[in-house]
Amino acid sequence: MLKDVTIGQFFPGNSFVHRLDPRMKLLLTLLYVVALFLVPDFWGFLVIGALMGLVVAFSGISLRVVFRGLKSLIFIIVFTAFFNILYGGGEPLFPGISWLGWLKAEGVRNALFMIIRIILLILGTSYLTYTTSPVMLTDAMERLFRPLKVLRIPVHELAMMMTIALRFIPTLIDETDKIINAQKARGADFETGNIVRRARALVPILIPLLISAFRRAEELADAMECRCYHGGEGRTRYKVYSFSWRDWVALALMLAALSLIILMVIF
């Protein structure tokens, strides 16, 4: 059941999108989000949608997987739509019917606009994580944020912490599943009773999970020290990234879409 969450998951592959440089992918996603928030009208979404279509087509990951992940965000989407409709101004959509008076043209338009924006936002960022392994992602972040070192921000340490956190999410999910099963085997019941009972029923899961997380942390720290890890200073790379023609093609497309949208904003 915990394994049904697809947000933030990585699907290994060898497609065009997979083989883009992670630094470029991160940069492109950033530009994509900027473009998405600049979009002035529905025509703008067509440009972004076309771009997203290319990503889907050249990533080898079907939209079905993404939409399964979207299910868990349905609440946010409905919530946003609901308030946009409520607080929208303008003329009533159905002037003849009085009890639908709150349904205003402007509100519905805004709601639709927000829904499309949220879905495109999730799609874009989802495809980043679907096609880039967590390690590559944080690696790319570390490099893009390297200039911040001047401000004494510990970029390497932050990136390492993020890598470790991401790396251990699946491990801890597995562990949780195992503990749940072990307690179920002793007759633990997580599904019935009132909220207090259910909260109490979590204790036999949370305590073993916490203990195992600490144990893993200690073991990992020992293992890293055994390999002489001492932070980022003077550390060389196993994988050295370099931009290829793919990256430049992708960047060109992104910049074209961005300029098109900027033109839409101006005129």
Next chain:
Amino acid sequence: MIKTEHLTYTYGIGTPFEITAIEDINIHIEKGDYVGVIGHTGSGKSTLISHFNAILKPTSGRILIDGHDLWSEEKKTRIQTRFDVGLVFQYPEHQLFEETVYKDIAFGPKNMGLSGEEIDKRVKKALDFVGLSRSILEKSPFDLSGGQKRRVAIAGVMALEPKVLILDEPAAGLDPRGRDEILSRIRDYHRETRSTVLLVSHSMEDISRNTNSILVMNHGRCAMHASVSEVFDRTEELIQMGLDVPHITKVFIALQEKGYPVSRNVYTIEQGKAELMRLLGKDGDQHA
């Protein structure tokens, strides 16, 4: 006691990680039997045993415990099955959570809704079965040694007094003495309670020394299910599956190949000793 019909289970259906762990398993385990389950890593042993107490729902096929179909009958059957079939997972000490050993062992019996008196009786009985002294009952389980934690966790399942006890690698990661102790405790439990026991293990020695019959899993299918001697007689097949026969059996196979008139069906040191004595006795009486 335990019966499966065309039991199949697939993980991650509809994702790129879809994998069928077990396929078309048809087995029948008799009441009171002590069954060893062997198979290469990833052969589906753990997936199979997780079906026996209704933790996993089969993708297709049926599973019957004592004649009850677990997934077509109402939920009550499955809850009762959790108590009738005690499942000890790998590294069970990772499931400990209570403040005291007593409370942790009592967790299962308490979930069964037993009276305080009955719980008390069962906790002490389970503690005796795993060979721990009463003095640790009020200690925190996290202050115990690795072997003691393992035994407390096993006692936590034994306290359910299940009709079937299933143990997944109960001796993994223990030193030889801890290993022997746990296995002999389980053997005693089997003998005294006449319950059905399933032992998953990678050690052919542990299997041959303890069990009556063996279930061999290979690539998600049940490759063999027969008595110890019948299974270990098929040495070549086992080796092809990445498994093995006990070391002592290998010694006797080698002896036989060198022309000594010994039996190949030797699976424990005791049997080997008896076989050698027989051979030496026949050769001449100077040693006797």
